[in-house]
Amino acid sequence: MGLLKTNMLIFTLRRFSLFFFTMWLLTILSFSLSFLFPGEQLINLTGEINASPEQLAVLANEYQQQANLLTQYFSYVSHLFHGDMGYSMTSHLPIMTEIINRLPATVELTCVALLVAMFFGIPIGFCAAIYHRKAPDNFILAIAMIGYSIPVFWLGILAILVFSVQLGWLPSAGQISLLFEIKHVTGLQLVDILLSDSEYKWQAFQDATRHLILPVIVVALAPATIFMRLARTAMLEVLDTHYIKAAKAKGLTFSQIIYRHAMRNAVIKVIRDVGLQFAHLITIAMVTEVIFSWPGIGRWLIESIYQRDYTAIQGGLIVLSTFIFIVHIIIDFVYAALNPLAREPNHGT
Amino acid sequence: MARDKIYLEEEFPTPLMQLWHNFKQPPVVMIGFGCFLFLIALALLASVITPYSSVENHLDHLLLPPAWSDEGNVSFLLGTDNLGRDMLSRLMHGTSLTFGLSIIVVMASLVIGVIIGSLSALTSGIKSSILNHFLDVILSIPSLLLAIIIVAILGPGLENTLWAIIMVLIPQFVHITRNAVKEEFAKDYVLASRLDGASSIRILWYSIFPNIIEKLISQATLAQSTAILEIAALGFLGLGAPIPMPEWGAMLANGIDLFYIAPWTVYLPGLAILFSVIATNLVGEGMRHALKVRKEN
Numbered sequence: 143m144g145l146l147k148t149n150m151l152i153f154t155l156r157r158f159s160l161f162f163f164t165m166w167l168l169t170i171l172s173f174s175l176s177f178l179f180p181g182e183q184l185i186n187l188t189g190e191i192n193a194s195p196e197q198l199a200v201l202a203n204e205y206q207q208q209a210n211l212l213t214q215y216f217s218y219v220s221h222l223f224h225g226d227m228g229y230s231m232t233s234h235l236p237i238m239t240e241i242i243n244r245l246p247a248t249v250e251l252t253c254v255a256l257l258v259a260m261f262f263g264i265p266i267g268f269c270a271a272i273y274h275r276k277a278p279d280n281f282i283l284a285i286a287m288i289g290y291s292i293p294v295f296w297l298g299i300l301a302i303l304v305f306s307v308q309l310g311w312l313p314s315a316g317q318i319s320l321l322f323e324i325k326h327v328t329g330l331q332l333v334d335i336l337l338s339d340s341e342y343k344w345q346a347f348q349d350a351t352r353h354l355i356l357p358v359i360v361v362a363l364a365p366a367t368i369f370m371r372l373a374r375t376a377m378l379e380v381l382d383t384h385y386i387k388a389a390k391a392k393g394l395t396f397s398q399i400i401y402r403h404a405m406r407n408a409v410i411k412v413i414r415d416v417g418l419q420f421a422h423l424i425t426i427a428m429v430t431e432v433i434f435s436w437p438g439i440g441r442w443l444i445e446s447i448y449q450r451d452y453t454a455i456q457g458g459l460i461v462l463s464t465f466i467f468i469v470h471i472i473i474d475f476v477y478a479a480l481n482p483l484a485r486e487p488n489h490g491t
Numbered sequence: 492m493a494r495d496k497i498y499l500e501e502e503f504p505t506p507l508m509q510l511w512h513n514f515k516q517p518p519v520v521m522i523g524f525g526c527f528l529f530l531i532a533l534a535l536l537a538s539v540i541t542p543y544s545s546v547e548n549h550l551d552h553l554l555l556p557p558a559w560s561d562e563g564n565v566s567f568l569l570g571t572d573n574l575g576r577d578m579l580s581r582l583m584h585g586t587s588l589t590f591g592l593s594i595i596v597v598m599a600s601l602v603i604g605v606i607i608g609s610l611s612a613l614t615s616g617i618k619s620s621i622l623n624h625f626l627d628v629i630l631s632i633p634s635l636l637l638a639i640i641i642v643a644i645l646g647p648g649l650e651n652t653l654w655a656i657i658m659v660l661i662p663q664f665v666h667i668t669r670n671a672v673k674e675e676f677a678k679d680y681v682l683a684s685r686l687d688g689a690s691s692i693r694i695l696w697y698s699i700f701p702n703i704i705e706k707l708i709s710q711a712t713l714a715q716s717t718a719i720l721e722i723a724a725l726g727f728l729g730l731g732a733p734i735p736m737p738e739w740g741a742m743l744a745n746g747i748d749l750f751y752i753a754p755w756t757v758y759l760p761g762l763a764i765l766f767s768v769i770a771t772n773l774v775g776e777g778m779r780h781a782l783k784v785r786k787e788n
Contacts, residue, residue, distance in 0.1 A: 160624075167628045178644045287776070291768040293720055295727045296743060296761035303750060418631075425633040429724055443636070444728055447643050455643050463632050470631065 153478055157471050168463055172456045173218050179452040187218065189229035189237065189453030227457040232449045237457035241439065245461060246329025247317055248438035252427050254354060255361035256420060263366035264412055267373025268405065274378060282370060289367030294426045298360045298433035305356060312356050315435040319353075322346040357434045365423045369412060376411035380404045410481045417470040424466060510705045513781035520780070523773020530767055534591035537583045542566075545584040545737040549575035554753045572742075572756050573749055581737035582763050588732065589739045590767045592653060593718035597711050600657045604664020605707065609695055611665065612672035629662045638721060642730050649738065652731040656721050660714045667710045671703040705782055712775030716768045723764050739764050 176186040185191055188201055202208070206217045221227075227237035270282040306314035317331055318324065324346060327334050332354075335347045380386065381404055389399050428440030435441070439458060446454035478484045504512065515521060543549075555571040556563050557578075563570065569578040611622050629637075641655035672695070675681060684698055725731035726740025734745050739760040746756030 163624055164628050164631075167625060175640065175644070180644075180646075287769060287772060288765075291716065291765055291772050293723055293727075293740075293761060293764045293768070295724060295740075296757075296764065299743075299747065299750065299757060300761070303754070307751070421631050421633045425635040428633070428635055429728070432728065444639065444730075447639055447647075447730060450643075452643065455640060459632075459636065459640060462636060466631060466633070 150478070153484075154475075157474055161467060161471060164467055165464070168460060169219055169222065170215070172460050173215050175456050175459070176452070179455075180450075181452065186452045186456075187228060189231045189234075189451075191231050192234075222460070227460070228453040230446075230454050231451040232446070232454075237453055240442065240454065241457060241461050242329070243326075244437060244439045244442050245465070247331070247436060248427065248431070248440060248462075249465070250330050250332065251354070251357055251361060251431070251436060251438060252420075252423055255358045255427065256365065256416070256423060258358055259362040259366035259369055259419075259423070260412075260416065262362075263369025264373040264409065266366075267370040267412075268377050268400075268408065270370065270374040271377030271381065271408075272400065279374075282374075286367040286370045289370075290364045292363070294360060294364065294429050295433055297363065298357075298430055301356050301360055302433070313353050314356070317353055317437055318346065318350045322349060357430050357436055360434075361423065361427050361430050364426055365419050368419055368422075369416075372412050372415050373408065376408040377404060379411070380408045383407075410477065413473065413477050413480065417473040420469050420473070421466050424462060506701055506705060509785055510708075510778070510781050513784045514777050516784075517777060517780065520773055520777030523770050523777065526766070526770035527774050530586055530590050530770060531594075533583055534587040534594075537587045541577075541580040541583045543577040543580040545581045546576065546735060547580075549577070551575070554749070556753070557755055569759055570753075570755050572746065573753070578755065578759055581742060582739070582759060584737040585739045585742060585760065585763065586767075588649075588737060589719060589722050589726075589764065592649075593715050593722055596653055596656050596718045596722075597660065597715045600660035600714065601664055601707065601711055603657070604661045605668045607661070608665040608668025609672050609699075612669045612676065613691055613695075626662050626666050630666065634659045634717065634721065635724060638725060639730065642725065647730045649726075649732040649736065652722060652725045655725075656718055659721070660718065663710060663714060664707070667706060668703070671706050672699055675699045675702055705778065705785075709775060709778040709782060712771055712778060716771045716775070719764065719768050719771065 173187075176183050179186045184198065184202055184205065184207060185193075187205060190197065190201060193201065204217070205221070206213050225238050227241075229235065230237055230240055233240065266282060270279045273279045302314045305312045313319070322335075322340070322342065322345070324331065324334050324338055324340070327337050331350050332347065335343060335350055338346075340346065386399060386404060389403055394402075424440075427438070428444065430436065431438045431441040432444055439462060443455065443458040443462070445451075446458065514524075549567070549571060552564065552567060552571050553575045554573055555567050555575075557570040558565045558568050567577050567579070569582065571577055572581070611619060614622075637659045638652070638655040641658055642651055645651035645654060676694075676699070681694055681698055684694055689697075722731060722738070723740030723743070726736075726738045727744045729741075729744060732738035732741045734741050742760040743757055743764075746753070746760065750757050
């Protein structure tokens with residue numbers, strides 16, 4: 143038990159050092175962006191476009207503009223640590239407030255989509271592996287090929303046309319009908335509804351779920367097809383190993399082998415790659431948010447480009463990337479918790 | 492019986508020939524490859540074979556449906572858009588923009604990425620470790636987000652989009668070249684030419700590149716499908732090609748408002764993107780399959 147704990151500790155420390163290194167690079171990137179964007183660096187950094195010369199002088203002092211670059215960078219980072227990312231150039235609200243208002247919607251959409259993609263993609267991939275080189279396998283591979291080749295904005299528009307306009311089954315835009323008034327607690331719509339004490343709670347919950355279905359399907363389709371392929375490859379690899387042969391030789395039935403031995407080991411292999419797919423999923427979610435008018439951070443970011451809101455772009459970059467890294471790390475931990483080999487490399491071979 | 496070959500000659504096909512031999516086996520891949528060649532031909536010949544120019548207005552034929560519907564006109568095979576521009580011509584011109592430019596983008600980032608990757612494979616120690624981590628960070632930022640940031644620096648427009656996508660794709664090539672070169676450097680045949688006194692650059696050029704080229708091509712097809720989707724996505728978001736250009740993504744964005752009265756203005760560009768990405772992916776799939784077969788033998 144003691145050994146296990148130290149191993150887990152080393153694993154945790156290694157992950158965290160990587161996280162800090164990553165964050166360090168990210169802040170450097172974002173800091174250098176303020177120089178690269180058109181316009182004055184101080185204004186790009188703070189977003190104070192209407193500031194008077196006196197206010198600018200105060201800001202310059204605050205960000206230590208007269209000192210060398212290193213000091214400037216450190217004062218920028220200390221501002222970040224205090225939650226100060228400057229002000230949006232268009233709405234003149236603090237970037238932090240804007241982000242806190244919008245990030246939960248993106249978190250909700252992407253996490254639900256990730257779960258949906260895994261929930262459908264992985265079992266279907268296993269099916270394909272079990273029927274390797276037979277008709278179901280070819281069929282699943284063909285669907286997967288179409289799934290990750292389809293342009294997401296086109297898919298979104300088609301989904302709106304078919305399911306909201308022609309069939310009228312599902313709403314096409316927004317997060318919830320404006321009729322419902324939900325207090326902003328966590329920002330995650332579904333959680334907020336459950337926490338609220340409104341008498342129309344269940345109607346609101348149903349409405350929010352109906353709003354969620356189409357965007358989630360659009361976001362989840364491409365990652366789901368990638369999970370299908372990953373799961374198929376993983377399952378094929380596992381079915382080829384010696385311990386499966388041993389299990390067969392012992393006389394276990396095929397379903398016993400699949401459920402007890404192969405599936406668990408194959409799932410672990412897939413989970414290792416989920417983190418990498420998450421970045422891809424975020425890209426898809428950004429476009430989907432634009433199409434479905436989803437009040438998330440992706441849509442806000444793309445709108446800030448139209449409006450040349452450079453402070454918002456810097457803030458959005460940091461927050462979205464941090465979100466991706468945190469999900470990465472969580473998935474790494476899940477992987478390590480499920481797979482002893484990842485924790486104890488010394489005993490693995 | 493005539494014997495063409497008197498001497499039994501042993502032939503050693505080059506890695507590329509071996510790749511082609513394995514590549515052409517599955518029929519689906521050959522169909523994809525055929526579509527890919529067709530798209531290249533279309534991209535090259537678009538300006539010669541299109542019936543109309545991409546911006547020519549036919550004001551008496553606005554929003555004409557495709558020829559197979561009752562109101563269609565056979566001289567506008569795929570119908571016209573809201574300004575009376577021929578959809579077929581625009582789609583064909585779009586091939587040279589979306590598909591053709593994606594090839595150029597991938598070539599450019601392939602060359603830059605391979606140069607940086609092979610140089611970094613020759614270095615070691617702290618420098619290479621920092622580069623490795625740096626690549627990890629860049630690779631984990633969503634490509635569209637990076638492209639958007641670069642577009643924000645350079646300003647919108649098709650040319651800037653292309654630069655942005657080139658930059659976004661470079662890290663992938665650096666990563667794969669670096670790993671492949673390192674892997675090859677550890678092999679015995681490299682040691683043999685090193686003992687013969689070959690310099691690192693010479694080894695890279697004559698021994699290693701011929702052996703990793705198929706990995707690079709396979710990565711290039713992956714990158715190309717990303718590039719097509721990204722050019723189209725940025726065009727659709729209004730950050731890439733401006734609306735009058737027949738770029739598929741921009742055409743789609745242009746058609747959205749007319750979706751309910753003229754759905755073909757949205758269906759057709761989307762299908763064109765889907766078709767070209769599937770063709771590219773099939774070629775890539777065949778390439779990876781061929782690589783796997785070669786590894787197994």
